[in-house]
Amino acid sequence: xxxxxxxxxxxxxxxxxxxxxxxxxxxxxxxxxxxxxxxxxxxxxxxxxxxxxxxxxxxxxxxxxxxxxxxxxxxxxxxxxxxxxxxxxxxxxxxxxxxxxxxxxxxxxxxxxxxxxxxxxxxxxxxxxxxxxxxxxxxxxxxxxxxxxxxxxxxxxxxxxxxxxxxxxxxxxxxxxxxxxxxxxxxxxxxxxxxxxxxxxxxxxxxxxxxxxxxxxxxxxxxxxxxxxxxxxxxxxxxxxxxxxxxxxxxxxxxxxxxxxxxxxxxxxxxxxxxxxxxxxxxxxxxxxxxxxxxxxxxxxxxxxxxxx
Amino acid sequence: xxxxxxxxxxxxxxxxxxxxxxxxxxxxxxxxxxxxxxxxxxxxxxxxxxxxxxxxxxxxxxxxxxxxxxxxxxxxxxxxxxxxxxxxxxxxxxxxxxxxxxxxxxxxxxxxxxxxxxxxxxxxxxxxxxxxxxxxxxxxxxxxxxxxxxxxxxxxxxxxxxxxxxxxxxxxxxxxxxxxxxxxxxxxxxxxxxxxxxxxxxxxxxxxxxxxxxxxxxxxxxxxxxxxxxxxxxxxxxxxxxxxxxxxxxxxxxxxxxxxxxxxxxxxxxxxxxxxxxxxxxxxxxxxxxxxxxxxxxxxxxxxxxxxxxxxxxxxxxxxxxxxxxxxxxxxxxxxxxxxxxxxxxxxxxxxxxxxxxxxxxxxxxxxxxxxxxxxxxxxxxxxxxxxxxxxxxxxxxxxxxxxxxxxxxxxxxxxxxxxxxxxxxxxxxxxxxxxxxxxxxxxxxxxxxxxxxxxxxxxxxxxxxxxxxxxxxxxxxxxxxxxxxxxxxxxxxxxxxxxxxxxxxxxxxxxxxxxxxxxxxxxxxxxxxxxxxxxxxxxxxxxxxxxxxxxxxxxxxxxxxxxxx
Numbered sequence: 001x002x003x004x005x006x007x008x009x010x011x012x013x014x015x016x017x018x019x020x021x022x023x024x025x026x027x028x029x030x031x032x033x034x035x036x037x038x039x040x041x042x043x044x045x046x047x048x049x050x051x052x053x054x055x056x057x058x059x060x061x062x063x064x065x066x067x068x069x070x071x072x073x074x075x076x077x078x079x080x081x082x083x084x085x086x087x088x089x090x091x092x093x094x095x096x097x098x099x100x101x102x103x104x105x106x107x108x109x110x111x112x113x114x115x116x117x118x119x120x121x122x123x124x125x126x127x128x129x130x131x132x133x134x135x136x137x138x139x140x141x142x143x144x145x146x147x148x149x150x151x152x153x154x155x156x157x158x159x160x161x162x163x164x165x166x167x168x169x170x171x172x173x174x175x176x177x178x179x180x181x182x183x184x185x186x187x188x189x190x191x192x193x194x195x196x197x198x199x200x201x202x203x204x205x206x207x208x209x210x211x212x213x214x215x216x217x218x219x220x221x222x223x224x225x226x227x228x229x230x231x232x233x234x235x236x237x238x239x240x241x242x243x244x245x246x247x248x249x250x251x252x253x254x255x256x257x258x259x260x261x262x263x264x265x266x267x268x269x270x271x272x273x274x275x276x277x278x279x280x281x282x283x284x285x286x287x288x289x290x291x292x293x294x295x296x297x298x299x300x301x302x303x304x305x306x307x308x309x
Numbered sequence: 310x311x312x313x314x315x316x317x318x319x320x321x322x323x324x325x326x327x328x329x330x331x332x333x334x335x336x337x338x339x340x341x342x343x344x345x346x347x348x349x350x351x352x353x354x355x356x357x358x359x360x361x362x363x364x365x366x367x368x369x370x371x372x373x374x375x376x377x378x379x380x381x382x383x384x385x386x387x388x389x390x391x392x393x394x395x396x397x398x399x400x401x402x403x404x405x406x407x408x409x410x411x412x413x414x415x416x417x418x419x420x421x422x423x424x425x426x427x428x429x430x431x432x433x434x435x436x437x438x439x440x441x442x443x444x445x446x447x448x449x450x451x452x453x454x455x456x457x458x459x460x461x462x463x464x465x466x467x468x469x470x471x472x473x474x475x476x477x478x479x480x481x482x483x484x485x486x487x488x489x490x491x492x493x494x495x496x497x498x499x500x501x502x503x504x505x506x507x508x509x510x511x512x513x514x515x516x517x518x519x520x521x522x523x524x525x526x527x528x529x530x531x532x533x534x535x536x537x538x539x540x541x542x543x544x545x546x547x548x549x550x551x552x553x554x555x556x557x558x559x560x561x562x563x564x565x566x567x568x569x570x571x572x573x574x575x576x577x578x579x580x581x582x583x584x585x586x587x588x589x590x591x592x593x594x595x596x597x598x599x600x601x602x603x604x605x606x607x608x609x610x611x612x613x614x615x616x617x618x619x620x621x622x623x624x625x626x627x628x629x630x631x632x633x634x635x636x637x638x639x640x641x642x643x644x645x646x647x648x649x650x651x652x653x654x655x656x657x658x659x660x661x662x663x664x665x666x667x668x669x670x671x672x673x674x675x676x677x678x679x680x681x682x683x684x685x686x687x688x689x690x691x692x693x694x695x696x697x698x699x700x701x702x703x704x705x706x707x708x709x710x711x712x713x714x715x716x717x718x719x720x721x722x723x724x725x726x727x728x729x730x731x732x733x734x735x736x737x738x739x740x741x742x743x744x745x746x747x748x749x750x751x752x753x754x755x756x757x758x759x760x761x762x763x764x765x766x767x768x769x770x771x772x773x774x775x776x777x778x779x780x781x782x783x784x785x786x787x788x789x790x791x792x793x794x795x796x797x798x799x800x801x802x803x804x805x806x807x808x809x810x811x812x813x814x815x816x817x818x819x820x821x822x823x824x825x826x827x828x829x830x831x832x833x834x835x836x837x838x839x840x841x842x843x844x845x846x847x848x849x850x851x852x853x854x855x856x857x858x859x860x861x862x863x864x865x866x867x868x869x870x871x872x873x874x875x
Contacts (some may be wrong), residue, residue, distance in 0.1 A: 020326055200714035204778065207671050208728045209701035222718040 018022045018264055021303050028299035034292035049091035050077065054257065061086045065270070079181040081277045083266060092258060095205035097289065099259040103173055103240040108232050110178025111239075115185025116221075116228055122186065124216055134190065137183035145238075146245055150172075153251050173252045177242045181235055188231050189273030192224035226304045231252055231294045232296035237290045244286055313484050313516040314340040314363070319376035321358055321367065332352070332371065334540045340484065343514040343541050345507065347527030347548070349563075350537035351797035353767075354519045359537075360486045363518070364401055365393035365547045399429045402477035402515075403741040404506075406488040408469035411476075412461040418445075418472050419457030422479060429480030444475040449505060467498035468744045474505065478513075485510075488520045495658040496868045503530045522797060524567050525869075528552055536560050542655075558623050566802035568827035570869055575851065579804035607622030611685040612646040613786055613818040614653075614670060619643045621665060640676070641842035649785075652812065652819040654833030654850075656826060656865070662842040667788050670699050670820065671706050683786070705779035709791040711771035715763040722759035723773055725749065728782040748777040752807060769800030776807065777868070780815075787812075793828065805832060826869045830854055838862045 022028050041048060051058050064086035067074045074081060080089040086244025114179060122133040153176040157165060196202060197220065205215045240260075246252035248268075254263050260282045267279025321333040333355040340346055350356040361367045363378055365388065377384045385396065397403070405411045413421060422441040426432060432440065434689060438457070445453035448471040449760045461469055470490065473666040477485055487506065491499040507530045510517050526532055527548065534551040536544045536559070543557040555561045566577055620643070622636040647653040668674040670681065673716060675690045682688065683704065690698045699729040705728075708714040715724055725745045728734070735741045742759075749758045763771060772792060789808065793801040805828065812819060823829050829836055830850065837847045838861060846859035857863045 017326070103357065119542055155773075200708040200710055201716045202666075203673055204708060204714055205716075205727070206673055207701065207704075207706045208782070209698060210727075210731055214731075219716050223716065242329075 012166055018303050022299070025299060025303075027295065028303070031292050031295035031299060034288070035296050038097065038292065039101065040288050041094055042101045045091075045094040045098045049088075051088040051091040053087040053092040053095055059086050065275055065278075067275075080281050081286075083263070083278050084270065084275075086141070089263075089277065089281055092263060093260070093285055096258050096260045096263050096282065097285060099170070099253060099257065100240050100243055100261070100286070100289070103170060103177070103243045103259065104236050106174045107177035107181065107239040107243070108236045110174065111181030111235060112228060112232050114178070114184055114222075115182035116189045118182065119186035119189030120193050120216055120220060120224065123190035124197055124212065124220060126194075130190070133186065137186045140180075141183050145180040146242055149176040149242055149246060150249070150251055151178040152179055153246060166256060169254055170253065170285045173243055173246055175244070177239050180242070181239065184235060185228065185231060189224050192227045193220055196220050196223045218277075229302045230297060230304050233293065233300055234277050237293040237297065240286070240293070311342045312339055313381060314338075314518075315341050315379040316359070316363070317377050317379065319359070319362065319378060320374045321355070321362055321371055322374040323371045325370075326526075331491070332540055333362070336376070336537075336542050338535055338542065338545065340516045340518060342483065342516050344533065345510050345517040345531045347521055347531035347534045348518055348520045348537065349522065349524060349527055349534060351522060351799065353539075353564075354537040355540040356537050357488055360488050360518060360520045363484075364397055364403060365390070366397075378649060398425065398482070399480040400482050400484065402480065402482035402485040404470075404473055404477045404485060404490045406489040407493050408473050409461075411468060411473050414461050417460055418464070419459075422457070422472075422476060422862050423429050425476055425479040433807060436605065441475075441479075444478055445472070447478070447509070448472070448475045449501075450475075458601060465498075466494055470494060470498075470502055471505065474502075474509070478509065483517065484516045484518070486518045486520070489522070490519070491526060492521070492523070496826075496865065497658070499526070500529070500868050506530060524552070525797065526564065535804075536563070563799060566799040568802075568825075568831045570827040570830050570854065570866075573831060577806055612680075613649045613651070613684060613821065614647040615680075615682040615685075616646070616670070617644050617668075617680040617682075619666070619669065619676050619681065621669060621674060621676045627848050640669065640840045642680075643839075643842070643844050645837055645844065645847055647818060647820060649818055650812075650816050651835065652821055652833045654829040654836040655822045655839060656824065656829050656836060657839035658824060658865075660841075661839040662791055665819060667706070667790050667822050669705065671788055672701070683693050702734070702782045703785040704726075704788070705782060705786070706782040706788045706790060707772070707775050707792045710795050711768050711775060712795070713867055714775050715743075715771060715778075717763050720760055720762050721745075721749070724763070724774065725759075725778045728778065732782060734782060742842060744781070745777075749774070751780075752777045753803075765798075768796050769803060772796060772800075772804050773807065776804075776811070780811070784817070786818045786820070788822075790822045791824065792821075794823065794825065801828070806830070826865060838865065 018173065020034070024139040046052070053059065062080050063075070064084055065080065066078050066082040069076050069079050070080040071081075076089075078088050080093070083089055083092060118133050118137075122130045153172050156168075156172040156175065160168060202215060202219055205219050210218070243252060243259060244261030247259050248265045250265065253262050255266055258266065263282035264279050264286070267275070267277075267282065271279050312789075316336055316338045319333060319336040320331065323332050336355075337360060338346070348356045348359065352828050358367070358371065361371075362373055363380075363385075365385070367373070373386055376386075378386050379717075380396075383395070388396065412418070419438070421439055422444065423434065423437045426437040426440050427434070430437075430440075434696075441457060442453045444872065445456060450456055450468060450471055460786055461472070464472060474490075490506070491502050494502060503526060506517060506519070509515060513631070519531060525603065529806070531548050533546065534544075534548050535542055536551065536557065538559045544551055544555065544560045546556075551560060552564060555564055572787040619640055620638070621640040622638050624634060625637050626635040628634050641662070643666060645653075655666065657663045665674060669676045672688075680687060683696070683700050684695045686699075688694060688700060691697070721753055722742065722745050725748055726741050729744065735744065745759055746756060750756070754770060754773055755779075758766075758774070763774070765772065776792075787808075792808070793804050796804060808819070809832070811817060819832075821832050823828065823832075835847065835849050836853050838845045838853070838859065842862050845861045846853065848858065853862060854866065
């Protein structure tokens with residue numbers, strides 16, 4: 001066996017078989033790099049974007065509905081053209097993508113924490129607790145996720161005075177998507193927990209006398225995280241689509257601070273009057289973003305958790 | 310005798326990341342018609358790989374890098390996949406380890422047999438059915454006509470393996486490759502299946518390559534033995550010659566490591582060739598952590614473990630109606646005592662309730678009724694009973710499967726230190742670390758072990774770690790639940806030696822559970838034989854093996870594979 005005394009944690013991590021199969025799969029690497037690019041673009045939007053679409057001083061209403069720079073009538077400073085309010089489309093998309101990714105991440109985090117907690121409890125406790133939690137999840141799964149999200153979102157709006165709507169819209173969307181997402185996590189972690197619970201290392205922890213919560217936290221949870229990570233990546237792509245759908249339906253992010261979905265909705269109104277670019281570029285970005293994240297999730301699943309198919 | 314198969318200088322490579330693994334190196338073997346060859350070796354020796362190479366079922370990325378496999382005058386290494394497919398079933402039959410998964414659970418046995426027969430021999434349906442009945446009859450399945458319509462789950466494990474053998478015979482092959490055909494079966498069924506294979510081989514003149522890790526199996530039925538070690542064939546010869554007078558050093562070690570049922574040895578003669586890291590250093594136990602008494606244990610309070618009228622039933626089928634529920638009585642009115650410092654053996658076939666009993670003692674299951682006392686203190690069945698909580702520091706378990714008994718996300722130091730940290734047994738972290746290092750040293754692992762993770766260790770090494778963890782809370786009682794059944798014989802010998810040394814040094818009381826009679830013979834002072842949840846007989850080691858009283862004990866002893874060597 002190799003003497004691992006001197007090697008650092010990082011080099012041991014890089015030497016890992018999974019990292020190796022990831023870096024030696026062209027598809028996985030391509031998806032990873034593409035996703036990373038999208039994240040960087042979102043993170044550094046204020047630096048990369050030529051304009052700040054939320055600064056009224058920079059928005060020229062008379063520059064509205066300009067086509068991309070290479071088309072007839074396009075201006076060189078607006079590379080992908082402008083939207084109906086005269087905002088530079090590229091800048092708006094960068095900021096919009098930022099919002100979409102943020103909402104996606106937060107929603108998945110919420111669904112993951114909630115679903116994993118309930119799933120692990122359900123799988124570990126078994127019996128009546130298990131039955132109750134899983135039946136609730138089953139009932140929720142009979143309703144399509146997007147409908148649940150619309151419903152939760154609608155409830156949120158109904159209980160809040162109208163003047164706060166735009167301000168809190170993003171939180172509603174996050175909560176709505178997160179809450180519609182948890183049964184997936186609960187199901188997967190419950191299954192994984194039931195497998196781990198019967199393994200001998202959990203029995204050994206019981207013989208030592210560890211209380212259940214400590215066994216869950218220290219032994220079960222780290223061992224089901226693999227499936228959770230894979231599922232979060234796949235759910236992240238779905239959450240972005242959900243957000244775009246909500247926004248497209250006018251239930252999500254308001255058009256003053258547009259996300260990709262809002263931009264598509266706005267563009268949709270102008271699509272048949274020949275202003276194709278307002279809907280086209282945000283849609284293309286959305287497709288590419290979701291595709292690369294999905295592909296990444298798929299490849300991660302192949303590498304980390306081949307059983308989860 | 311006609312020669313069926315001639316393997317010449319076969320080498321098989323598995324190209325892996327950064328290196329090429331030579332799974333088989335320069336392998337030569339001849340198989341004659343009507344002959345059973347036992348291909349023996351420990352896990353990873355390459356014996357199954359050889360079997361797979363002959364049938365063309367070598368898993369990717371494995372490939373034959375050199376040599377030839379000549380089957381009845383033709384080199385089958387050059388065959389295309391389609392030619393290999395035609396060869397399998399028709400001319401080379403296969404029997405796999407697990408009868409449960411080698412049959413399709415959704416098809417009747419008859420349909421599977423008929424399909425195979427039609428595919429291999431091109432018979433019409435009626436003829437194929439007649440042949441299927443004939444085959445089932447040949448492999449000793451009673452009432453074959455009606456059994457054709459049964460599904461695999463309607464057969465017992467042994468019967469299912471007979472069906473698998475019938476399937477292997479369906480195409481009338483000249484060679485059968487049996488990969489661990491009895492490993493998943495109980496001893497009593499194992500000997501029946503072995504006799505069946507012998508009979509088929511004699512009657513039909515089929516050549517059989519029997520891949521197995523179990524020397525007992527080989528000694529029972531094989532004509533010749535081929536011993537593999539690290540991808541190389543180290544010795545071939547007649548059974549008697551190899552087992553009684555082994556030439557190669559490895560074979561000698563292997564034979565010595567097999568526990569003998571005939572007499573009790575003090576130690577197994579140790580085997581250096583197998584695991585280099587396993588050198589044992591003696592520590593002065595009196596001044597050592599392990600030697601210090603666990604302060605609260607009252608030592609002179611009667612037997613270490615006392616069990617009275619213990620029963621536990623598992624619910625098989627749940628129902629709202631009480632009358633509809635079905636139960637299986639896993640432990641049925643069991644009583645026995647284990648004296649301090651004694652090794653008490655529990656023997657029985659799978660499903661006899663021996664593990665369940667151990668789990669009740671360890672507090673993992675709760676008995677329906679009965680009394681359990683440890684050191685004279687009655688233990689309540691509640692999870693947080695004070696006596697139970699107290700017992701957790703001085704009662705520990707070594708589990709069966711070294712691959713699942715450790716959390717793969719924790720390093721060895723954290724795994725071994727967990728009991729000490731949880732019960733606050735040490736004064737500070739530095740002391741904990743010191744003790745972990747000592748313990749690992751004590752069970753024969755190197756100093757660097759503490760920083761590594763479980764997957765970096767072999768099965769035997771992991772079992773040593775599991776023992777170190779069990780010792781960490783300075784136990785007085787150690788429950789060993791089949792501690793060596795997942796290990797190779799030579800590793801088993803080392804682990805058994807280690808357990809015995811620890812017991813001598815620390816005066817441990819042991820409850821030792823095993824299905825393997827020779828192992829129990831070597832380890833235990835007193836032995837209880839269990840069957841269907843009941844204890845048939847409790848006797849001292851010598852009495853049980855030399856003069857068994859109960860009918861079932863006699864039956865078990867008779868079935869025990871005996872090398873007849875040494």
